Amino acid sequence: xxxxxxxxxxxxxxxxxxxxxxxxxxxxxxxxxxxxxxxxxxxxxxxxxxxxxxxxxxxxxxxxxxxxxxxxxxxxxxxxxxxxxxxxxxxxxxxxxxxxxxxxxxxxxxxxxxxxxxxxxxxxxxxxxxxxxxxxxxxxxxxxxxxxxxxxxxxxxxxxxxxxxxxxxxxxxxxxxxxxxxxxxxxxxxxxxxxxxxxxxxxxxxxxxxxxxxxxxxxxxxxxxxxxxxxxxxxxxxxxxxxxxxxxxxxxxxxxxxxxxxxxxxxxxxxxxxxxxxxxxxxxxxxxxxxxxxxxxxxxxxxxxxxxxxxxxxxxxxxxxxxxxxxxxxxxxxxxxxxxxxxxxxxxxxxxxxxxxxxxxxxxxxxxxxxxxxxxxxxxxxxxxxxxxxx
Ligand SMILES: Cc1ncc(COP(=O)(O)O)c(C=O)c1O
Numbered sequence: 001x002x003x004x005x006x007x008x009x010x011x012x013x014x015x016x017x018x019x020x021x022x023x024x025x026x027x028x029x030x031x032x033x034x035x036x037x038x039x040x041x042x043x044x045x046x047x048x049x050x051x052x053x054x055x056x057x058x059x060x061x062x063x064x065x066x067x068x069x070x071x072x073x074x075x076x077x078x079x080x081x082x083x084x085x086x087x088x089x090x091x092x093x094x095x096x097x098x099x100x101x102x103x104x105x106x107x108x109x110x111x112x113x114x115x116x117x118x119x120x121x122x123x124x125x126x127x128x129x130x131x132x133x134x135x136x137x138x139x140x141x142x143x144x145x146x147x148x149x150x151x152x153x154x155x156x157x158x159x160x161x162x163x164x165x166x167x168x169x170x171x172x173x174x175x176x177x178x179x180x181x182x183x184x185x186x187x188x189x190x191x192x193x194x195x196x197x198x199x200x201x202x203x204x205x206x207x208x209x210x211x212x213x214x215x216x217x218x219x220x221x222x223x224x225x226x227x228x229x230x231x232x233x234x235x236x237x238x239x240x241x242x243x244x245x246x247x248x249x250x251x252x253x254x255x256x257x258x259x260x261x262x263x264x265x266x267x268x269x270x271x272x273x274x275x276x277x278x279x280x281x282x283x284x285x286x287x288x289x290x291x292x293x294x295x296x297x298x299x300x301x302x303x304x305x306x307x308x309x310x311x312x313x314x315x316x317x318x319x320x321x322x323x324x325x326x327x328x329x330x331x332x333x334x335x336x337x338x339x340x341x342x343x344x345x346x347x348x349x350x351x352x353x354x355x356x357x358x359x360x361x362x363x364x365x366x367x368x369x370x371x372x373x374x375x376x377x378x379x380x381x382x383x384x385x386x387x388x389x390x391x
Pocket of ligand 1: 094095096097098121167170171199201228230231236241
């Protein structure tokens with residue numbers, strides 16, 4: 001009676017079962033996975049809500065691409081970064097997950113392939129199943145820093161590869177795409193006539209103000225850059241994202257015509273958020289400064305503690321909302337996460353949620369309130385020591 005694409009295994013994993021049982025017994029858990037910015041004690045200017053109370057929200061003016069004034073606001077956002085975007089290049093969507101779905105429908109037939117980084121964001125698996133996409137992965141390898149394995153990436157391109165996803169910076173590794181790897185990707189995509197989807201939802205959260213390369217002004221390949229208020233303004237509840245279409249003129253024109261019809265079929269973007277976008281983006285500097293302050297404080301504490309705990313390695317990263325710890329070899333990832341939860345009441349994500357290739361990793365959200373974060377990482381290091389002593 002149901003489609004094969006929704007043939008999921010509904011049984012929960014051991015970690016969620018344990019979390020549920022702790023919840024039922026009213027056990028307080030330190031949650032180091034919380035990355036919903038509305039639940040991290042970060043308060044944002046009242047202007048965000050008051051911008052929704054405008055009279056113009058009583059009117060509905062359907063627009064496939066999104067209201068012009070909202071698309072112009074997106075262009076100003078890029079203009080502040082020195083990047084030139086025309087409103088015609090911007091398509092508004094309800095979320096970045098929706099942006100992916102629309103692009104998969106635009107670019108791929110059911111038997112065609114798309115390349116994704118590994119490790120990366122876990123929702124990809126559902127997005128590809130729902131959109132009949134075949135997933136091929138290219139690895140990010142760690143050696144003092146994460147690097148895209150370009151040789152492996154080039155071997156993954158095939159005649160049916162229609163799109164290559166870059167997550168810039170990647171979730172959860174926090175690495176931007178640039179340098180030789182980016183040059184190679186651009187060349188390969190051009191040679192193979194493969195579109196680039198550059199997910200830049202975390203782009204603004206560079207920790208050291210380094211200059212990273214956005215693909216928004218990229219001209220050589222057909223390119224779709226994803227952004228949205230859920231990360232750029234920490235407003236996931238407002239459901240507003242965008243796709244910027246760029247590249248050779250003829251391809252941009254054809255892609256835009258098709259995308260317009262796809263968007264017109266759903267008209268999923270709400271009017272109040274579109275009307276408020278310009279005012280919200282004016283609060284961007286303030287919002288992002290508060291988030292970066294929190295992230296840097298937590299990361300610095302982690303760096304300090306890691307010195308006295310050589311059994312864990314804090315992996316290098318340049319931005320985003322997460323930290324990745326590599327556990328020493330003898331520690332079994334899932335056993336460790338379960339024991340930490342049961343014995344120390346600390347919740348972290350195991351690396352396998354993100355498809356880390358090898359070894360034991362845990363992923364922590366740097367948005368966690370600092371006092372909880374400090375206490376939580378202290379318990380992690382004690383647990384690591386206990387597991388190692390036990391042998
Ligand atoms: C890298 C990345 N892209 C896209 C999304 C989806 O964002 P949205 O909330 O706008 O659907 C997420 C969500 O966490 C993400 O981590």
